[in-house]
Amino acid sequence: MKRVMxxxxxxxxxxxxxxxVVTLLMVALFALLLPGLVRWMxxxxxxEAANRAACRLADDGACWAxxxxxxxxxxxxxxxxxxxxxxxxxxxxxxxxxxxxxxSHRRRGAWLLALMTVVPVxxxxxxxxxxxxxxxxxxxxxxxxxxxxxxxxxxxGGAMPIGIALAFGRRSxxxxxxxxxxxxxxxxxxxxxxxxxxxxxxxxPLFLPNGVNVDNLVRALVVMTIFTGAYMAECVRGGxxxxxxxxxxxxxxxxxxxxxxxxxxxxxxxxxxxxxxxxNIAVDLFKDTSLVSIVGLxxxxxxxxxxxxxxxxxxxxxxxxxxxxxxxFFACLVISLGGSVLERHFSAVPRAGKx
Amino acid sequence: MTSLPARAxxxxxxxxxxxxxxxxxxxxxxxxxxxxxxxxxxxIKKRGALNCGIDTGxxxxxxxxxxxxxxxxxxxxxxxxxxxxxxxxxxxxxTGTTAAxxxxxxxxxxxxxxIRDSTLTFTRSTVLGLDEVAVNFYAGQGFLxxxxxxxxxxxxxxxxxxxxxxxxxxxxxxxDFARSTGAKIGTLLFDKPEEAIAAMEAGRCDGYTDDTxxxxxxxxxxxxxxxxxxxxxxxxxxxxxxxxxxxxxRWQKIIFWLDNALKSAExxxxxxxxxxxxxxxxxxxxxxxxxxxxxxTGKALGLDEAWALRAIKVAGNYGEMYETHFGTKAxxxxxxxxxxxxxxxxxxxxxxx
Numbered sequence: 001m002k003r004v005m006x007x008x009x010x011x012x013x014x015x016x017x018x019x020x021v022v023t024l025l026m027v028a029l030f031a032l033l034l035p036g037l038v039r040w041m042x043x044x045x046x047x048e049a050a051n052r053a054a055c056r057l058a059d060d061g062a063c064w065a066x067x068x069x070x071x072x073x074x075x076x077x078x079x080x081x082x083x084x085x086x087x088x089x090x091x092x093x094x095x096x097x098x099x100x101x102x103x104s105h106r107r108r109g110a111w112l113l114a115l116m117t118v119v120p121v122x123x124x125x126x127x128x129x130x131x132x133x134x135x136x137x138x139x140x141x142x143x144x145x146x147x148x149x150x151x152x153x154x155x156x157g158g159a160m161p162i163g164i165a166l167a168f169g170r171r172s173x174x175x176x177x178x179x180x181x182x183x184x185x186x187x188x189x190x191x192x193x194x195x196x197x198x199x200x201x202x203x204x205p206l207f208l209p210n211g212v213n214v215d216n217l218v219r220a221l222v223v224m225t226i227f228t229g230a231y232m233a234e235c236v237r238g239g240x241x242x243x244x245x246x247x248x249x250x251x252x253x254x255x256x257x258x259x260x261x262x263x264x265x266x267x268x269x270x271x272x273x274x275x276x277x278x279x280n281i282a283v284d285l286f287k288d289t290s291l292v293s294i295v296g297l298x299x300x301x302x303x304x305x306x307x308x309x310x311x312x313x314x315x316x317x318x319x320x321x322x323x324x325x326x327x328x329f330f331a332c333l334v335i336s337l338g339g340s341v342l343e344r345h346f347s348a349v350p351r352a353g354k355x
Numbered sequence: 356m357t358s359l360p361a362r363a364x365x366x367x368x369x370x371x372x373x374x375x376x377x378x379x380x381x382x383x384x385x386x387x388x389x390x391x392x393x394x395x396x397x398x399i400k401k402r403g404a405l406n407c408g409i410d411t412g413x414x415x416x417x418x419x420x421x422x423x424x425x426x427x428x429x430x431x432x433x434x435x436x437x438x439x440x441x442x443x444x445x446x447x448x449x450t451g452t453t454a455a456x457x458x459x460x461x462x463x464x465x466x467x468x469x470i471r472d473s474t475l476t477f478t479r480s481t482v483l484g485l486d487e488v489a490v491n492f493y494a495g496q497g498f499l500x501x502x503x504x505x506x507x508x509x510x511x512x513x514x515x516x517x518x519x520x521x522x523x524x525x526x527x528x529x530x531d532f533a534r535s536t537g538a539k540i541g542t543l544l545f546d547k548p549e550e551a552i553a554a555m556e557a558g559r560c561d562g563y564t565d566d567t568x569x570x571x572x573x574x575x576x577x578x579x580x581x582x583x584x585x586x587x588x589x590x591x592x593x594x595x596x597x598x599x600x601x602x603x604x605r606w607q608k609i610i611f612w613l614d615n616a617l618k619s620a621e622x623x624x625x626x627x628x629x630x631x632x633x634x635x636x637x638x639x640x641x642x643x644x645x646x647x648x649x650x651x652t653g654k655a656l657g658l659d660e661a662w663a664l665r666a667i668k669v670a671g672n673y674g675e676m677y678e679t680h681f682g683t684k685a686x687x688x689x690x691x692x693x694x695x696x697x698x699x700x701x702x703x704x705x706x707x708x
Binding site: 052138140202216293297302305307311312314317 | 417
């Protein structure tokens with residue numbers, strides 16, 4: 001008994017009177033909520049039914065048959081069934097090269113180059129098709145989680161160079177570049193994402209000459225990329241400021257150009273410092289991709305919202321949104337875990353300037 | 356007093372003028388018969404697909420099934436237009452449009468036609484520069500009420516609380532109704548229909564108000580649909596229909612007469628199943644003209660003769676479309692105003708001759 005009372009967990013839960021009260025309150029709260037939730041999610045849930053009417057037999061259970069029936073729609077949108085291997089192949093390519101970049105020690109440069117060039121091009125060809133004997137799949141058929149992933153990847157990949165350029169621009173000694181960068185960053189950070197998405201969708205067509213059509217998805221991609229780039233710039237700038245002056249002074253003393261100093265000495269260290277912030281942006285970005293459903297693209301949230309309008313399944317909002325929440329949670333968990341692997345990986349190198 | 360040669364000259368001029376007029380008239384007439392179908396149709400043919408703007412999801416009008424295939428009465432119209440113009444109902448590119456973006460997308464030329472349960476109003480026609488071509492669904496703001504409340508008319512809702520979604524029109528109509536009848540109706544506002552319906556089922560209000568088309572869909576989602584009913588009375592007019600950009604009169608005529616053809620088909624008993632057979636066997640000149648066996652309706656529109664036949668064979672006549680998406684096996688919404696004029700409804704197809 002004494003050993004139990006000295007265990008850290010026990011102390012944390014019942015160490016003081018206040019802690020005990022809070023613990024008991026939380027236990028009571030869970031006891032109140034959990035049984036109902038578990039009964040709804042599992043106990044009384046219906047897993048097989050042709051439509052909502054068949055599900056309604058178990059009134060207080062979740063109708064997971066709805067999710068099962070539309071599973072493919074949630075993940076691929078209306079991407080043609082026979083072509084879905086292309087989505088898998090594209091994802092596999094991204095995962096393989098991404099993992100290679102993370103874990104390769106000697107050839108990381110080559111892997112990174114592949115990640116920035118080969119993967120986007122190959123994936124674009126795979127998904128869009130229209131060449132190399134692949135049937136063309138127009139973007140309005142892309143949807144579901146796949147669309148969230150595409151937007152996240154493109155926006156993050158595009159935002160990195162934009163962010164780095166703007167971060168350096170903001171530290172530039174040339175007023176034009178400095179104030180230009182500041183203006184751009186502050187504009188894009190000062191406007192809600194939803195507003196710029198609407199502007200991209202609604203205003204852009206009015207400026208373009210009639211008949212020139214920019215794909216809806218491309219518009220969303222451009223907007224999301226620049227938007228993320230502005231945030232990325234501030235994150236990278238934080239990293240740049242975190243690199244000690246001694247680093248660049250030492251490099252200059254070795255006879256390196258200013259450009260070399262910045263690109264080869266300062267930037268790598270700055271990016272390492274910026275990793276937690278970048279991961280944060282990536283998670284944020286991934287969740288923000290669900291906003292595109294408001295401008296008429298069918299991402300996961302869009303497909304869920306739309307599935308609720310099928311008369312065969314109307315009224316299953318809880319199931320749809322709970323499912324979307326679970327998918328988003330696990331996807332963000334993967335990003336966070338990947339980020340912490342990245343962080344640990346890089347901090348294996350002794351921190352610059354610290355001894 | 357004019358001289359003879361002068362008089363002869365004048366007569367000659369007259370003859371010449373008359374000749375020119377006749378010549379002009381005939382060329383104009385010819386031009387009318389074999390007129391090109393207009394820039395929109397040319398663009399559609401070049402592209403090989405109709406760009407159809409639709410709702411991102413609303414029961415009965417536009418929704419995707421488990422396989423991701425679009426269904427609904429608005430979708431049937433898109434497909435019928437594609438069949439008439441391109442000969443293939445599958446050649447449609449659907450663009451999901453939100454309420455905020457729909458008219459801009461149309462103005463910008465990204466879609467050829469907007470069929471998105473949108474009300475035809477004065478402002479949309481004049482200020483937004485759109486052509487309101489046809490009504491494919493007569494809706495109105497109605498009420499879904501608990502049967503046990505025991506009311507039958509909207510005026511009896513005095514003192515009741517009605518759940519609804521934010522959005523100026525629904526509230527505005529209730530306020531207008533209250534002003535004109537003196538019936539005070541309380542409203543409880545929500546962001547999404549699902550939330551409003553949940554609150555209503557939980558007893559926070561006595562009913563829910565929305566377009567009649569949506570109400571039928573909502574009723575089918577309730578836990579005990581039998582305890583609720585959709586009041587037959589409406590407090591506003593919401594003629595939902597087809598919009599195009601102003602400026603292409605030829606395109607406007609094609610859409611307008613296609614809508615008439617679908618409704619005429621119901622009037623004359625032409626269905627998806629019997630259209631081909633009727634074309635071969637009937638003696639009714641009206642049906643023969645409509646189906647392209649006689650006359651030249653297609654040429655006048657800049658299409659081929661079988662345009663209406665193909666459109667009818669996509670999803671049947673108007674009545675068949677309604678039955679598929681709103682009938683007893685679907686949302687179970689009585690036809691009411693959406694019946695033909697011969698059966699007490701408002702759809703009155705103009706004669707195709």
